[in-house]
Amino acid sequence: MGDVTSFAHAALVAPAHRWTAAPLRAAKVAPPAGLDLLRPVYWILAGIVAGVIYHYGRAEGLSIAIAASIALWAFFEPRLSLALITGFMIFLFVFFQSTTPLGEDLPQEFFYWGIGVALITTGLLLATVFSREVDWKLARARLASLPSVAMLLLLAVILASAIDGIEVGNNFFIVARQLFGCLLLPAFFYLGLILFREPSDAARWLGRVNWIVALGSVWYVARLSSLSFSHGFYYREQSPLVAYSGAIAVVAWTNLFHNRRASRHLSSAIQFVMCVLAILLMGNRAALGSALAAIAVLTVVGLAKRRGLSLALAACLVVVAMGLIPYAITQLTESRGGITGQIADRFIFALSEDRSYQGRVAQTEVVLNMVNKQPVLGAGMGSENSVFIPGEHRIKVASVDNGWGFLLLKMGYLGLAVFLALIGILLKIGLSGPTAGGNGLVSTTRLGVLGVFIYALISFLGGPIFFHFSIAPFVGTFLAALVTLGETHESKNRRPAAAAAIAT
Secondary structure, X not given: OHHHHHHHHHHHHOOHXXXXXXXXXXXXXXXXXXXXXXXXXXXXXXHHHHHHHHHHHHHHHHHHHHHHXXXXXOOOOHHHHXXXXXXXXXXXXXXXXXXXXXXXXXXXXXXXXXXXXXXXXXXXXXXXXXOOOOOHHHHHHHHOOHHXXXXXXXXXXXXXXXXXXXXXXXXXXXXXXXXXXXXXHHHHHHHHHHHOOOHHHHHHHHHHHHHHHHHHHHHHHHHHXXXXXXXXXXXXXXXXXXXXXXXXXXXXXXXXXHOOOHHHHHHHHHHHHHHXXXXXXXXXXXXXXXXXXXXXXXXXXXXXXXXXXXXXXXXXXXXXXXXXXXXXXXXXXXXXXXXXXXXXXXXXXXXXXXXXXXXXXXXXXXXXXXXXXXXXXXXXXXXXXXXXXXXXXXXXXXXXXXXXXXXXXXXXXXXXXXXXXXXXXXXXXXXXXXXXXXXXXXXXXXXXXXXXXXXXXXXXXXOOOOOOOOOHHHHHHHHHHHHHXXXXXXXXXXHHHHHHHHHO
């Protein structure tokens, strides 16, 4: 992916008299030198240290040791560490999650997970400041762009809401914890803008992340399916991994149906199947629904400029799906005694009887009442709300199971207005020609990143996906990739005008 996109970017920024296409030449493979010679030694030593720490410090010590290794490696290869933070989170979700992240109490492992994320973020920030791989002239131009200004305004609102939360007497630890999660979104957005010098960097990061999440999903599918079959019933386990799986399922589907390179179809199909299976086995309706909705939007956008066979094929597929879906649902509901039927029960249900939906509605009502009393900044960071869940009991929580409700409660209508402005700017960039001509792989990458953005917006209805520490770095980097890939379209728009000027 990176080779093709870098070639396309080079064509865009080349002088006018060299715009004619040149044949691709096979690049010579240089022998390893410099840091490449140290890489195996570094990782072997890091593995030995991690093993010793795991022996004495168990999961907590090992997690922090791995995070420290990634933070140190950021000083050598910051863009690789930008992908490795996703690998760090997936590693934790798969191997070191012992408590379901639901309910009133904060899972114990969140503490050392958060320490690890903080270490990697600090290392990346320091490494980026001193890195020689950063084009600071380009970075300054991006930091002065409209999306960066909108994100800066959101950062100001986040800080103001944290100060407001402390002033009104909210629990300081909860304020600090929520502030940490919220700050990760702008932090990784700006890191991505600075480290992605060209579209090929964003595409290379996306390719690494695709496989990291897909491999984590494979392990999780094997784990849950073996537990289910060994016990003879559906063993369901919630995990933050599901948000990652849904996002990469959207990217894999985009590569599968819009990438013209047949060599990538098999890998995309494997990634898609593994991610969807992970979502099904975790029984997460919000992730599955968000992924399907994002895929539907991408289908419309991808076929918007196509005619003839593509539209006819799409119409036939819709007709076939309309005929098969009712039959499939009937078959699943009739086999409720087996594991397949038990999984189907999670996704085929009456909305009015779903306690999760009822709880979200109850939370939203409480949040709106609280925000109406303090409309500007809401109740501030660290604020808590007491909710009665039908059929259960009254609970007091500091978060909200609806992202928009979380935004309103913590940042008020001011935060909502700034966030909507940021979303509008990013949507304009994402929809400004994701299927524009030129390099097909660049267009496919842009379409996939746009799909993740749409997926995140829809998933925001089910939780604060933009502001939770377990997913915010991932989402923030995707937003930076969306802006970086959007520059490709702008360059193409300027190119014909420049050619005409030279011709005259």
